[in-house]
Amino acid sequence: MASDATTASAPVPIVAIVGPTASGKTALSLDLAEALGGEVVNTDAMQVYRGMDIGTAKLPLAERRGIPHHLLDTLEVSEPATVAEFQGWARAAIAELRARGATPVLVGGSALYTRAILDRFDFPGTDPAVRERLEAELAEVGSAVLHARLRELDPVAAERIEVENGRRVVRALEVIEITGTPFSARLPEAEYVDPHTVQLGVAIDKELLHERIAIRVRRMFDDGLVEEVERLLSLGLATSRTAGLAIGYRQAMAVLAGEMTREEAIESTIVATRKFARRQMAWWRNDPRITWLDHDDPDLLAKAVDVVRALR
Structure with a gap:
């Protein structure tokens, strides 16, 4: 009974890692999941699509350290997905993990999706x-x-x-x-659906972030982004109302259509990704609930674990 009482007084926390693309969120999510006995829940709108691997920086299975990942590779590129649907899928995954004592570690670049999952947000009707x-x-x-x-x-x-x-x-x-x-x-109110929620932000200098984005984009094209897109076109990528909008994929399609050179596509993707990072920070910079931690802090994991445990 004492164990049950302890469990009741200390609910499993919900942990969300936020920050701009290429800041190091993925590595921290793996470290935290290992440290907390958790599993990762994807909150990136494009990583739900099968075959969209290179351009979304999806972590390969072999690099996931054996940690289960949820909401990856669940849809075909031809299938649309709304924020409301994603909210339902993610909240169901979180509830299932917490029911068996595993800490949900949310990570991904879609700020609206993260807020919709964590905060009180009822979707307006449609006409x-x-x-x-x-x-x-x-x-x-x-x-x-x-x-x-x-x-x-x-x-x-x-x-x-x-x-x-x-x-x-x-x-x-x-x-x-x-x-x-x-x-x-x-848009979502800044009020958690569950008070046992913590957001950890990965902070990084803007100039360094821009350098890392450029390196990441060039690596994506070197690793075969255009070829990945060519395969996905036969599956309906070009006409997709969701997947077809992904940064990098639009540019790769333009290369295949002869509308851009490879180098023009790379530069366009770098610019679009930097703008995307600015939009991400527009969501997060004014949220006082986020604890920001430096991306290169040698004690990053220990400090992140301390923040989570303080919630309990």
Whole structure:
């Protein structure tokens, strides 16, 4: 009974690792999972897709240290996925892990997905007629025109949504139209669904981050990103409403179409990834609940474990 009482007074924590792409989140997630007896839950919107390995920096199976990973390789590239669906999948995985005493260690680059999983966030309804009209307009004039409209109506939302992500631009405009309020006002509240939640941020100097992004992107192309995309095109990548928007994959498709040289695609991907890192930080920099730790701190793991254990 004493053991049961101890368990009841100390629920298994939910641990989320956040920070910009290429900052070192993956390595910390493995170290923490080992230290805490945990398993990793992916929160990257693109790593759920089978075959999207090189361009998403998906950790190969042989490098996962035998630690189970959840929400990796669960969809075909032709299948769309919404934030609401991902929220449900991730919360179910977290509940299953905690039920058997394993610590969920969330890691991934999709800030909205992480917030939707951790925080109180009920998704606004949809209006099929409004959605159909906006999607028809998207097909006619392109995402840049609709994004410019979004920037006028809701600059905060526009800052967080890529110009090229027509699906999310349409969703934001739909919510604004049917609710009469900014889409950004409907974003997750900064209140955890479960108070036994901790966020650890991996901090890194901007200039160093830019260097690491450039190195990572060039390595991706050297490792066969264009060839990976060529294989995925036969599976529906080009027409996918979700997977086809991934940074690097768009550029690789342009290489295959003769619209970009390989070097132009690399430079374009580096620029897009750096912009993506800035958008990621727009989500996190003002969240006082995050404990930021230096990426190169020799005591990084020990400090991260201390933060988690202090929650208990």
